[in-house]
Amino acid sequence: MTTTDQKSNEGTTPRGTDDVVLEVRDLSVTFPSDDGPLPAVREVSYVLRRGEALGIVGESGSGKSVTSMAIMGLLPKNARVEGSARVLGQEVVGLRDEKISRIRGNRIAMIFQDPLTSLNPVYTVGYQIAEAVLAHHKVGKKAAMDRALDLLKLVGIPHPEQRIKQYPHELSGGMRQRVVIAIAMANEPDVIIADEPTTALDVTVQAQVLEALEAARKETGAALVLITHDLGVVAGHVDRVGVMYGGRMVEMGPVEDVFYRPRMPYALGLLGSLPRLDEDRGERLTPILGTPPSLLALPTGCAFSPRCPMARDVCHEKEPRLLATDENGERVRVPVEDTSAHTAACHFSDQLGETAPEDLFRATSVQADTVVKLDAAEERAEEALDEISDSDTGSTEESGRERETILTVKDLVKNFPIRSKGLLKRKVGEVQAVSGISLDLREKETLALVGESGCGKSTTARLILQLIKQTSGEVSYMGQPLHTLSPRQMRPLRRDLQLVFQDPFASLDPRMTVSDIIAEPMRIHGRSNSDAKGRVKELLDLVGLSSEHGSRYPHEFSGGQRQRIGIARALALNPKVLLLDEPVSALDVSIQAGVINLLEDLQEELGLSYMFVSHDLSVVKHIADRVAVMYLGKIVETGTTEELFRAPSHPYTQALISAIPLPDPVKERTRERIVVTGDVPSPADPPSGCRFRTRCPKFADELSESERTKCVEEPPELIDRGSGHRDACHYSKVMELLSASRS
Amino acid sequence: MLVYTVRRVLGTIPVLILASVLTFVLIDVSGDPLSELRMQQPPPDPSVIELQEERLYLDRSMPERYWLWVTGIGGNGDIGLLQGEFGPSTQSNSYDIGAQIAERLGVTLRLVGAAMLLALGLAILAGVVSAMRQYSKIDYTLTFIGFLALSMPVFWFGGIMQQAGVTFNDLVGTQVFATIGDGLYQAQGEDLWGRITNAFAYMTLPTIVLMLTSFASWSRYQRTSMLEVLNSDYVRLARAKGLPNRVVVRRHALRTALIPLTTVVAVGIAGVVDGTVLTEQVFQWRGLGEFFVTAVNENDSYALMAWLLLSGVVVILANLVADILYGVLDPRIRYE
């Protein structure tokens, strides 16, 4: 939902300052640290007008959150804030607590990332909303509570009369976030700052929360600052976008300008490194080499220059200013108030008008983080490009028919007992984590298991590896049943089945050196130290790290590098099957691409089979051959990637695909949306019959009474109902949701 | 909430039983009540010893003695907890353990109650101030005082306080602080004002001494808890709502930071019991502390058991109250 009056002002003189609600000029924030002053934010300026929406995107360390916290005055006391920030003309930087408290929550409000910890656990939801009202208006308690009730209805919380008396822990994550939105809206602020409001939520819930945010804006007429790392979320919900890097604003402009014609190499690279739902699989990702800079040791000149493929001498010497490109192709200054201008902080931004990411950033091969020899890198890049154009048609067509099945899972069930908290610990219930999964994995293919949190995909992965014992069902590897083996019998087979973890920080023992970590699997299986050392060097090389990294400790590495170490460890025993549990979800966007490319290359080189567990459909679409969609412990749809994404038939899959935001402003706004209501039921008490029926839009809107009975009573089987692939819905119907890729 | 409470109460029963068994076995096994008698020179007549053994039920087996101690069935009427009797004493035939305990309980409770209240109040204050002014001079000072208090031997500090009291009295010229005795005898027959001054005079020094260790550990704990809460997301949200700092600290930070303190205080009761015994020794109060020391010196097994069981009950009860209080304060716990 956009304010369309913006468009009529393009190219003309900037509007008057009367409807400027937020004005930030040269805002800088410095933190003292043990290693010297840390410049988290450096001279950021922007202007926000009444009712408009500005997105601020950036990766970790870009300073996007700190900027907003500085405006709100919520930074710790030792932070040094310089520059100016005016809310409705009133300067807020350096304002004392009594004065700024009157503005906070009243004229400018904030929504934080984690709804779990944002609400005080000991006060009811209604109390906390009413408190926001009472802080700024002298009304009675009852009036405040009534307003709280209205607000709950506005943000779309069902049964608000009940919810208002409940405590935060009794609500789901999505509902809690909506309560936080209600609190922000309570006093009809002029500006709402939303700091990563949906990052901690599932995709379908994310869609609900973003809708609630839109409703809030419409109701209050507030302007929005939406801070996120997710380019898709930004694309569909803002008018203008600013890109931050290394504490500075490096590009700013109307959202379509920035997305379709970025003028700063970083923005270009960012857009190019994203796997896209609406693009073909064949295209290789173009990651940005290197890692975001440490704020303690910022490079001279442009902060992005060490990683920039078109960096020249001047880039390493002089920091570029945020300038627009005029009709003559010259870089010119524009006043901050000119919100229709498209500015970029690059000395050569005039040259970038029509560049595509792949033109500037090569589709690099394995050595993405450490480019040691330029020639070798170039060569391999050329080879990789050739390979891709050759094998483009090859890989997808090989599916199924010629490849051998190496891993089979049949009717796998896992129930976790819920025990009472007493001395006796009696079983009082069961969590049905996995309820009858059957699938198979073939040689050299990638099978993706997708679903949202709580669907059982991670549990399935661990059941397959026999890290948890199944309640019932069969798991076989190369024809040999695994589920009947004792731990000792299983041991030798473990060499073939390995696991890569999600969290690069928790998956490496902080007290072991990198070579010890990688060598550990080999030592467990009896290889000698010297043997292992040699192989460690090989493996480090394979994942794009150098051998000198072996003697370092995990904390000295970045997230992307740690993930590579984890991959090296998983490959130590020459496995045939790799189970990857959300391997890139915890990484910054520009780093993800490098790791994804690495995984693809390794699969090609070593002939591995992957079982890829993820909630991120864009990544899945890029890397997987076949997909299985899980919901509440069951598989609801399965098929080849191409089939599933082009023509999904199960309502849940359709909702999932339509909920994933695309980093394409026009498409994002014009897409068809299938909305899922409510929250995921508890796996301890799943709905009878079809488990999805409580949230199914089809069930709610399209089916007749008698049809619904079938959904309630009969659990649907996973069979092909005419779409060419299998789904588990009695009334499934194919829907084409994604248009062809953009050229 | 009711279910939660009932469950907690029921849960203490097995602990009580276990505590009684542990107490009994430990005391029974570790010493012989008649060792002094046996070592007397010239050695007493065997019949004398036998009589004593019978009186003290030492001629029975241990499980039987435990049974007697708890139920009193099969005894001489002077034993059996469930009948309200605590057993025969070695100190004399007429020494009624139960009556002694009852008499001294009030004395000790005064001291313990005052000390705990003072410790708690000061600890919360110190913890909050320290947390809010983290890394300031006052924070470092309070932390140092805390460490000092934790490292201070209670009985030594008691002696110093006594000395300080005497010196102060000399300086001022009158007996402001009493350094010996519990003052209850002196308070008999006094009017309200007299009783208050009496309490002040006799209780001030011992209370300060007793509360020291508890204050130290609780204030450090409160500081940590408060720091954690002050940096939490919901306090940040409260600020973002526009609540002034005072309100945020009082309503959001403090309220939540106090919750874990309930458990800490409950566990700390054990330490307070230790301190009481030492403090009563130093200030010569005729309370349960003195009772304990005498019982140990006289090898009075049944008296010791009674004392230990009583302290165990107090501690278990304190934990129970803390558990229930926790449920009242933290709604997340209630619906287990």
Add this chain to the structure above:
Amino acid sequence: MSEKKAPVAPRSTDAESVGGAERTQLQMIVSRFARHRAAMVSLVALVVIVLFTFVGPFVWRWDHTVHLEIPPSVPPNADHPLGTTTAGHDVLGQLMRGTQQTLKVALTVSVLGTVVGSLWGATAGYYGGRVDALMMRVVDVFLIVPLLIMVAAIAGNARAGTTWYAVALIIAFFSWAQIARVVRGVVLSLREQDYVEAAKAAGASPGWIIVRHLLPNAAGPIIVAATLLIAVAILLEAGMSFLQFGIQPPDISLGQMISDARTAVSTRPWLFYPPGLMLLAICLTINFIGDGLRDALDPRQTMVRR
């Protein structure tokens, strides 16, 4: 693919992306400890005290027993820097011996208590479930017991608690529970770490995991708890001796010295203050060192990058 070639290759070689000078874990721990000023001062002070206590008796001419040559009740002077007692002990000699006994008891308690407590807590934490519930119940019972009371009751009752190792045993018997609780908590959280699961996925046995992963990572909190246990044990022993249930004459301990001097606080202060000050000094230094160790060994301090 368009013909537009990238102008210049990226400059970064990225070797610098990994840390500065190579430092081992030990070096980092030591440097972090050194930053904690109070801890460093305390460490020095403690070393001095230990030297005084264990080397002193070889240098000083008087020991802790009564000698006829010693004039009784003499205030501090050149011959007897801390004065003498009514019975004819040299107070300095007593102080050295008393501190020795106190330290021996405290260290023994800490070692015993830590070993038993760690094993108990690690087992409970590792196996979880019913085993854990049962084992921790036992710990709970031991934790709610007033330590001094139980210890005094047993020691006093038994009349065997007169030697320092008997005292140490009795104290250890009741204080292992604190360590068990700490260790169990640590092990519980470590057990869930991904790297433990990674080791299992590679086929590691429980023994391998405990030795290679759990213990090294749990070492930090265990060391801190063990250090603080020393201070607790010191005060416990002193309390016991004060009540005259601990180390008995003719052997001496600091608590005993204070007990003997109770009535002489104003008349013969040299009997009362030195032992108390010594106790205070030892406990204070140990508490500060423990605090410093806690900061130095905290794994969160090692997290730097994203």
